[in-house]
Amino acid sequence: MLDDGLQVSVEFGVNVLQNIISAGYNFLDQKRKEKDFFGKATEKYVKGMIDRYGQVKVLGQQSPKPLLSLYVRANILEKIRSRKGGSIQEMQADFDFDKRSFGKKVETVDGEEIANRLDKFIVLGKPGAGKTTFLRYLALSMLKKQSVITKRRLPIFVTLRHWADQQNSLLEYIVEQFNICGFEEAELFVENMLKQGGCLVLFDGLDEVSQDVKLDNIIKQIHDFSNKYSANQFVTSCRIAAYSHWFEHFTDVEMSDFNEEQIEQFVENWFASEPETGQRCLKRLQERPQLKELSSIPLLLTLLCITYDEDDDFPGNRAELYERALDALLRKWDSSRRIDRVDPYKQLSIKRKEDLFAKIAYETFSSDHYFIRKRDLTKTIGDFLVNMPGFKEENLEIDSVKVLQSIEANHGILVERARNIYSFGHLTFQEYFTAKYIVDNIAIKTIEKLARNHLYDNKWKEVFLLTAGMLSPADVLLIEMRKTNRKLLSNKVLNLLLKDLEKTLLSTETKYPKNFRKTIVLAIVFARARALTHAHAHAHALDLALALALALDGDLDLDHALDLARALDLDLARAGALARALDLKEGVFTLLQGNILIMECLNSDCYVSKEIREMILNTMLEPLTEEEIKASDPK
Numbered sequence: 001m002l003d004d005g006l007q008v009s010v011e012f013g014v015n016v017l018q019n020i021i022s023a024g025y026n027f028l029d030q031k032r033k034e035k036d037f038f039g040k041a042t043e044k045y046v047k048g049m050i051d052r053y054g055q056v057k058v059l060g061q062q063s064p065k066p067l068l069s070l071y072v073r074a075n076i077l078e079k080i081r082s083r084k085g086g087s088i089q090e091m092q093a094d095f096d097f098d099k100r101s102f103g104k105k106v107e108t109v110d111g112e113e114i115a116n117r118l119d120k121f122i123v124l125g126k127p128g129a130g131k132t133t134f135l136r137y138l139a140l141s142m143l144k145k146q147s148v149i150t151k152r153r154l155p156i157f158v159t160l161r162h163w164a165d166q167q168n169s170l171l172e173y174i175v176e177q178f179n180i181c182g183f184e185e186a187e188l189f190v191e192n193m194l195k196q197g198g199c200l201v202l203f204d205g206l207d208e209v210s211q212d213v214k215l216d217n218i219i220k221q222i223h224d225f226s227n228k229y230s231a232n233q234f235v236t237s238c239r240i241a242a243y244s245h246w247f248e249h250f251t252d253v254e255m256s257d258f259n260e261e262q263i264e265q266f267v268e269n270w271f272a273s274e275p276e277t278g279q280r281c282l283k284r285l286q287e288r289p290q291l292k293e294l295s296s297i298p299l300l301l302t303l304l305c306i307t308y309d310e311d312d313d314f315p316g317n318r319a320e321l322y323e324r325a326l327d328a329l330l331r332k333w334d335s336s337r338r339i340d341r342v343d344p345y346k347q348l349s350i351k352r353k354e355d356l357f358a359k360i361a362y363e364t365f366s367s368d369h370y371f372i373r374k375r376d377l378t379k380t381i382g383d384f385l386v387n388m389p390g391f392k393e394e395n396l397e398i399d400s401v402k403v404l405q406s407i408e409a410n411h412g413i414l415v416e417r418a419r420n421i422y423s424f425g426h427l428t429f430q431e432y433f434t435a436k437y438i439v440d441n442i443a444i445k446t447i448e449k450l451a452r453n454h455l456y457d458n459k460w461k462e463v464f465l466l467t468a469g470m471l472s473p474a475d476v477l478l479i480e481m482r483k484t485n486r487k488l489l490s491n492k493v494l495n496l497l498l499k500d501l502e503k504t505l506l507s508t509e510t511k512y513p514k515n516f517r518k519t520i521v522l523a524i525v526f527a528r529a530r531a532l533t534h535a536h537a538h539a540h541a542l543d544l545a546l547a548l549a550l551a552l553d554g555d556l557d558l559d560h561a562l563d564l565a566r567a568l569d570l571d572l573a574r575a576g577a578l579a580r581a582l583d584l585k586e587g588v589f590t591l592l593q594g595n596i597l598i599m600e601c602l603n604s605d606c607y608v609s610k611e612i613r614e615m616i617l618n619t620m621l622e623p624l625t626e627e628e629i630k631a632s633d634p635k
Contacts, residue, residue, distance in 0.1 A: 014043050016143065016152050020198045046143055048180065053136040053157060058302055067136055068144065069272065072265045074111030074134045075256035080124065081106075082240065082416035091371045091421060097459060100293045100427045102370070102417060108256045112141065116150045118251050119233050120226060122206075124240040125255030126425065127329055127412040128299025131237040134255065135202045138235060142200060153200040153233060154193055160218065161208040170221045174201075197231025207242035207409060219246045226250075241408035241416070257296035266298070270305040281308045290318065290428045290462060297412075297425075300325050316605030318462075319469030322432045329411050330354075347390040348403060354433070356384050357413055358440060361424065361433035365463070370427070374420040378404055428462075435466035442476070451480035455594050464597060468606035475612045478601060482616055485594035489624045595620050 057064035095102060111134055114121065125131045139155035141147040156174055163173045171190065178186035193199050203222055209215050226234045226249070236247065240254060258266065264282060271278030285292045285304070291314065295301040303325060307314060315321045330350050348356075360380055364372060378400040385391040391399055404422075408414055415425045424430040438446040450467065454460035464481070468474040598620070602613060 014046055017042050017046065017154055020152070020154050020193075045178070049139060049143065049155060049157070053139055056133065056136075058299070061302075061306055065270075067133065068140060070266065070269045071133065071137050072258070072262045072269065074130065074137070075108035075259065075262070076111050076114050076123075077106060077108055077254040077256045078114075080240070080252055080254050082419065084418050086418035086421060088371050088373065088421060091417060095370050097427070100289055102423060102427075106256070111137075112148050114253060115141075115233075115235070116148070118253075120235075120247075120249055121251040121253055122236040122238060122243070122247060123253060123255060124238055124243055126297070126415060127239060127410070128297050129255040129257070130298040131239075131255055132204050133298065135204050135235060135237055138200065139202055151233075154198055156199050156201045158201065158203050160203055160205050161210070164209045164218055170225050194229040194232060197229070199229075199232040201226075201229075201232055201234050203234070203236040206236055206238035223247060239409050239412075241405060241412075258298060258301065259296075263292070263295045263301060266301055267305060270302075271309070277309075277312070280312075281305065284308070284314055288314070288318075290431070291321070293426050293428050294322075294325055299328060303328050317469040318604065319432070319435070319466045322428060322466070326354075326413070326429070326432070329413065347388065348385075352388065353407065353411075354436065355440070356381065357429075358433045358437035359384055360414075361430045362437035365430055365434040368459075370423055370430070371417060372422045374404070374416075374422060377414070377422050431462045432466055435463050435470060438463070438467050439470045447477055447480055451477070451484045455481055455484050455597065456590055461597060461600075464601060465604050468601040468604055472607045473612075474601065474606040474608050478598060478608060478612055478616055481594065481598050481601070482619075485591060485598065486624065488591050488594070591621075 054067055055064035056067050056070065091102075115138055123131050123134060135157070138149075139157050141149045142152050142155045156177070158170070158173065158177075163170065166173060168176075171187075175186045175190050178190060206218075209218050222236070223246070226232075226247075234250070236250065243252075245252075263285070267282050267285070268275070268278050271281065281304075285295055291304060295304060304314070307321065307324065330353070360372075360377070363380065364370070378397070381403055382396040382400040385396055385399060385403065386393060404414070408416065408422075412425050413429055414422050417423050424433075438450055447467075450460070450464070454463070464477075468477055471477055598616060602608060602616065
């Protein structure tokens with residue numbers, strides 16, 4: 001049963017298409033025309049189009065949603081990014097780690113504007129970019145009153161893998177679709193319509209056609225068909241890495257990622273019946289830049305909305321959520337649509353592909369490389385394949401290139417950013433697989449290297465949090481982080497300062513925990529000592545201290561923290577003198593920074609044994625014991 005909104009579309013669609021369809025039935029005798037034969041057929045066809053293409057349901061979604069109620073503007077790039085030239089140095093210069101952006105902002109065009117301007121075009125894009133949704137929207141736009149499409153045509157939607165499976169001619173397949181929708185004598189009608197140029201023919205999913213059913217023949221038929229009936233409008237879709245310049249008379253355009261405005265609009269559309277839930281979801285996305293980054297892909301944004309809809313939040317363990325996103329790209333998206341892609345490298349299972357991604361991620365992330373030359377990437381792939389059964393060393397160069405093409409076309413984990421320059425599809429994916437490599441290779445001391453080399457490097461923060469989430473238990477990581485951080489206390493002056501604060505705080509009456517009080521006071525003391533040389537040191541120290549303090553006591557705000565610090569009876573002059581003697585690069589700020597990251601890991605829904613958790617919390621700002629002092633003495 002169609003709802004009121006779609007019923008309007010049926011009525012409007014019938015009115016729009018009646019004149020077009022009646023022209024296609026000019027072969028009917030006058031008596032049959034008088035019976036409004038084409039009017040009834042039009043209504044059946046419009047209803048059939050809405051029934052088949054007006055609903056979307058993906059990735060285990062509980063019930064379908066009307067496509068028009070979810071749809072947001074399609075961003076179209078008129079120049080294909082992977083065909084542009086450029087150097088690694090230029091791309092690295094444009095890379096913004098903090099904004100998690102892989103390049104300069106590019107101008108896009110509304111998809112409907114492209115449809116108004118071009119008679120033949122092919123929509124290219126990454127997996128999950130929304131290509132099929134865009135083609136369905138174009139079909140429904142012909143029936144939609146509010147559409148800005150300037151020339152209405154009869155939409156004909158061809159799902160290419162379905163046609164390929166039937167192995168009949170393209171015209172026969174289209175005629176069959178009209179028969180299904182209730183048209184009589186459809187063959188003559190379809191031919192008439194095509195000859196008169198009144199159709200919008202949409203070929204969806206060229207990349208989904210299996211090589212086993214002779215892709216070349218499918219391409220040839222589309223080519224011949226679009227030339228024979230050139231007065232019509234033709235639109236094709238294909239994954240960008242699977243396309244090989246087959247249609248010289250089609251203009252190539254590319255689906256761009258969602259921008260911030262589109263993300264917000266999609267979430268609002270998804271939660272239209274629960275706007276407050278939608279606003280909470282958007283707020284949580286803003287708080288987690290890594291999730292916001294994934295939201296730029298429509299498929300993954302849909303997954304995030306489904307997740308939030310089910311649980312009224314996102315999982316605290318971020319590794320769990322990223323695993324769901326990757327599972328959608330690697331497994332579920334194709335399987336949910338019953339697409340079995342022919343992969344010539346079946347011996348490279350999904351598990352082995354993930355191991356390969358982890359190797360590439362760890363090597364590149366560790367060396368601050370976010371862009372990779374194709375030759376370097378294929379060499380890494382070859383070094384991995386050489387240990388796999390079924391791959392011959394003499395064929396590795398060719399096999400490596402084909403494996404890269406298969407991975408890019410089928411999954412979108414690695415993408416070509418410019419000609420022969422690749423990166424991970426998202427920085428989040430590179431961080432996730434870096435953490436996976438660390439967890440999978442504990443035997444070669446990856447955990448120790450992570451804590452020792454990167455504890456104070458903000459770029460590695462997400463890797464620490466992901467690693468903590470993947471380990472079960474995460475004790476070994478937290479112990480190594482604590483060990484690295486406490487090495488700072490081998491600075492005798494800093495250790496003496498902590499001891500001085502220890503004595504003072506023990507004699508102070510307050511309801512707040514000792515570790516918490518020490519955090520606030522230590523930061524303020526250190527800020528006072530640095531005030532003459534660093535104008536913003538005070539504020540920065542308080543920010544660091546508050547982050548850790550809030551982790552220890554979530555009910556405290558900045559004003560209360562300052563009140564507490566003022567109320568404590570401390571010998572600030574003596575403590576300040578001690579602070580001035582510290583090495584400013586390896587002092588209190590660094591100690592607090594390490595403790596904050598440890599606290600964030602503890603609060604990230606990772607599994608940590610009770611004994612280790614309590615030991616870390618109780619000794620975060622404790623001075624070194626005599627045993628630790630002896631152990632840290634190089635003599």
